[in-house]
Amino acid sequence: MNSHVSTGTLLVKEPLNFWGGARVKPKDTKNSEPVYEPATGRVLCDMIPCGEEEVDEAIKSAHSAYLKWSKLSGMERARFMLEAARIIRERRDEIARAEVANNGKSITEAQVDIDVAWQCIEYYAGIAPTLSGQHIQLPGGSFAYTRREPLGVCVGIGAWNYPFQIAAWKSAPAMACGNAMVFKPSPMTPVTAVMLAEIYKEAGVPDGLFNVVQGGAETGGLLCHHPMVAKVSFTGSVPTGKKIMEMAAKGVKQVTLELGGKSPLIIFKDCELENAIKGALMANFLTQGEVCCNGTRVFVQREIMPQFLEEVVKRTKAIPVGDPMCEATRMGALISKPHMEKVLGFIKQAKEQGAKVLCGGEQFVPNDPKLKDGYFVSPCVLDNCRDDMTCVKEEIFGPVMSVLPFDTEEEVLQRANNTTFGLASGVFTRDIARAHRVAENLQAGTCYINNYNVGPVEVPFGGYKMSGFGRENGQVTIEYYSQLKTVVVEMGDVESIF
Ligand SMILES: NC(=O)c1ccc[n+]([C@@H]2O[C@H](COP(=O)([O-])OP(=O)(O)OC[C@H]3O[C@@H](n4cnc5c(N)ncnc54)[C@H](O)[C@@H]3O)[C@@H](O)[C@H]2O)c1
Numbered sequence: 001m002n003s004h005v006s007t008g009t010l011l012v013k014e015p016l017n018f019w020g021g022a023r024v025k026p027k028d029t030k031n032s033e034p035v036y037e038p039a040t041g042r043v044l045c046d047m048i049p050c051g052e053e054e055v056d057e058a059i060k061s062a063h064s065a066y067l068k069w070s071k072l073s074g075m076e077r078a079r080f081m082l083e084a085a086r087i088i089r090e091r092r093d094e095i096a097r098a099e100v101a102n103n104g105k106s107i108t109e110a111q112v113d114i115d116v117a118w119q120c121i122e123y124y125a126g127i128a129p130t131l132s133g134q135h136i137q138l139p140g141g142s143f144a145y146t147r148r149e150p151l152g153v154c155v156g157i158g159a160w161n162y163p164f165q166i167a168a169w170k171s172a173p174a175m176a177c178g179n180a181m182v183f184k185p186s187p188m189t190p191v192t193a194v195m196l197a198e199i200y201k202e203a204g205v206p207d208g209l210f211n212v213v214q215g216g217a218e219t220g221g222l223l224c225h226h227p228m229v230a231k232v233s234f235t236g237s238v239p240t241g242k243k244i245m246e247m248a249a250k251g252v253k254q255v256t257l258e259l260g261g262k263s264p265l266i267i268f269k270d271c272e273l274e275n276a277i278k279g280a281l282m283a284n285f286l287t288q289g290e291v292c293c294n295g296t297r298v299f300v301q302r303e304i305m306p307q308f309l310e311e312v313v314k315r316t317k318a319i320p321v322g323d324p325m326c327e328a329t330r331m332g333a334l335i336s337k338p339h340m341e342k343v344l345g346f347i348k349q350a351k352e353q354g355a356k357v358l359c360g361g362e363q364f365v366p367n368d369p370k371l372k373d374g375y376f377v378s379p380c381v382l383d384n385c386r387d388d389m390t391c392v393k394e395e396i397f398g399p400v401m402s403v404l405p406f407d408t409e410e411e412v413l414q415r416a417n418n419t420t421f422g423l424a425s426g427v428f429t430r431d432i433a434r435a436h437r438v439a440e441n442l443q444a445g446t447c448y449i450n451n452y453n454v455g456p457v458e459v460p461f462g463g464y465k466m467s468g469f470g471r472e473n474g475q476v477t478i479e480y481y482s483q484l485k486t487v488v489v490e491m492g493d494v495e496s497i498f
């Protein structure tokens, strides 16, 4: 793949599976599915799902790499990981362009995603040498110690909104702890995970340490049920997350679930309004609104509602939508035609239920003829929303902001928490005590104070309630990719009661 890919030019012909240290041709092409370039509607490549035999080969390849990798010291693992991070930095533009062609997000955002990916690998490379156990003194000179050990072969299953970044978020902590991984990207975005696999190989990790199998639900099921798999880390929707948990339960495998959300963003009248407006845009329109932690329920204190709406609508209308490979574009195309239709359906239903469209919410056809069949939707702000409307209750996963007025802190907290989701939340206020009180009382895995959707790799990310459990990023994720062994050492004689 070259770094000069522009919209409408990329065709992917190479095999997209990777195990044993090389790309692997699919055994059977009969269930092949076309993969589209969202900006043009053109076929980019075929996704050919892996069957039982291929999944088994990939897992066995991972297991043999695990036996070698888990015996390395943290410093040794870190060296390979730092080299992988360096190669990603070097190939940033090429990977970002492939991501844009496959996902439809703007090149500006894709470049940030690739940066976050290498930062994540670099971060966990830094942690790998620090992994250690504890020494516990016992009576009579005896003692115990703990060893932090890897789990074995871990499976990563990804969503389509951050394809490369999700693969890095899962593989980096897994590898730092001494595990191997078999990763399955979404069938809609099969292109870039295999680039990560090639980069790890180039960095010198053992063949089989990071593998990619392509496929959808069936392949995902084969991975979850495989007896040699110790853990499944899943990113995707709540309904699929429930199935993953059921499958993992059969083999008593550990699970991390990074699921969906319908997060509240609360804007108090004492906020710095300019920042709150920028925050609301960042909370809703990154990656065409296809972001799990988006703050799509924007609660605005009644007194500042007119100014907020005027400015937010003005700036939403000014968002440049179009060719995602252009530097000036700030919003690209949605992932697929059915998804675009689903998002437009949510907007239609919102209007039927009484919401007022202040801007956008329509299919958008850019002037450039090559984009005429792309899946573009103009970013939408909905007013007159009520808590019982579908657009306020369900995850739309598109560029749709629902704005809701509120009067008091107590009231808004109750309404913000009135959801089965709990991924993220946000609050804008100048009152420091209020900010921390609200953060404490919001039922969500993350609360942003006076910002939204910033995601440094050093801080843990994950859900409360039905948005899942386990964490990605931050030091705590080590807990989710390792297990603790206790070794008890007797220095005297055995005292037996028998
Ligand atoms: N919390 C997070 O970190 C996070 C991040 C990104 C996306 N998401 C969520 O992901 C969703 C959008 O992604 P999606 O549409 O790809 O989700 P999805 O649940 O449809 O699919 C996710 C992955 O699961 C696989 N899969 C589907 N059925 C399966 C089964 N029965 N067994 C095993 N694997 C199966 C898919 O092939 C895909 O790889 C949204 O709800 C979004 O909020 C969450």
Ligand SMILES: C[N+](C)(C)CCCC=O
Pocket (backbone or CB within 6 Å): 161, 162, 286, 290, 291, 292, 293, 453, 454, 455
């Ligand atoms: C926008 N963040 C903070 C990068 C999170 C992306 C992960 C969820 O879809």
